[in-house]
Amino acid sequence: MRALGHRRWFARLGRAMVPADRVVGRLTGGRIVALGLRELPSMLLTTTGRKTGQPRTQPLLYVRDGDGYVVIGSNWGQQRQPAWALNLIAEPRATVTVGGQQIPVWAHHVTGEERERLLARLLAMWPAYETYRQRAGDRELMVFRLTPAG
Template sequence: MLRFLNRIATSRWASGPMRAMVPVDALLQRRTMGRLSIGRTVGLHSLLLTTTGARTGQPRQVPLFHVPYGRGFAVIDSNLGADNHPAWSVNLLRHPHATVVTLGKQLPVIARETQGHEREEIWQTILSVSPGYAAYDARCNRNLRIFHLQPAPDGRHTSSTRSPRPRQPTPG
């Protein structure tokens, strides 16, 4: 099933339906504290990321696929192969303190964009799980950002604690 999904999901025509599923997945993850997600039903790791808006300072939530990395998570800003970086990626560059919800747990994290050998190591791990990301990379005219979301050292963060405003999040 995952192999089939990787092939279909990366086609240009699938971008619309996939974007339409993002709010449903966000709601599902919010209601279940990340225990259930559309991605998890096909064997992918999934999380709900809350960032602080780069322009607004307001909390923003987006469901993302991830790969475990170190004690944290690695996420990629593929944006389904679109030429622009997704808002959550821009938000993390401006405000690296964020929150992850997954598997019934909420965890404050600090995001760091990866570079060099570390980025390549994570990229290869991502491709081993979901080779479709190579199609997104080939389709867009930008470098995909890969972030390492590490648990905040003191278990706290400085991003807003207000509830996120409902909006249509941008997928990975």
Template structure:
């Protein structure tokens, strides 16, 4: 029998009231990730792929973590800066633009990645694929009133620890 939770999660993900619970969901997800050392997340429990993205703060240079739903694309991880339908792009998008080298923690395994923001026709094609994967992105885009940034995180060499 297939796991019914992804279907339920996708249905709930299209409900505007869910965005009002964003702070509580993010807090609980962060705690679950900490306690399980990256092996369990709310998104994961729902049967969807999740990762913990660690970027360098664009101003501080300090590590910044955030848990995200991702779209698996071969060996790449595709993430979307929906920010739960808020008007502004999430902080991690600004960090990746300033410092594209990052790490992701997926199912307890850390992977060094390099980010690339999609633009133009490539972004448009990925947007269609993302909507098929997570239809709630359209509701979040409409609520935010902005184009949601899309990044491809590709595995690469481990970070050296040096800051550019």
């Protein structure tokens, strides 16, 4: 699976499958995300839409960092930032659903050395992020640390 992540067709297929993945995640209470690929740690991230004020849910891969979660705004290598990342910049309070458990979190957009450390962990988990970074051109892929709010 990790080798396929670098292929353009895989990114197109992945983008097309996000709505179905979102539905499966909701129906299973977040127990099945990333189309059931158990080797990839996956979550549902619910943000507040910066334009609508409505909840917006996105399935994402993540890595753990202490008590928090780390996600990257790869947008499958597209030129624009993903809406969920811009939503977190506008409103850092969010909710993650991991393994069926909903957890309120605070999002922190990481930069500098911390970003590089966390990016290395993300790349170890899903090497295709490097391909997505190259495809995104001048756009920096935003990295966020999601810390439990409690």
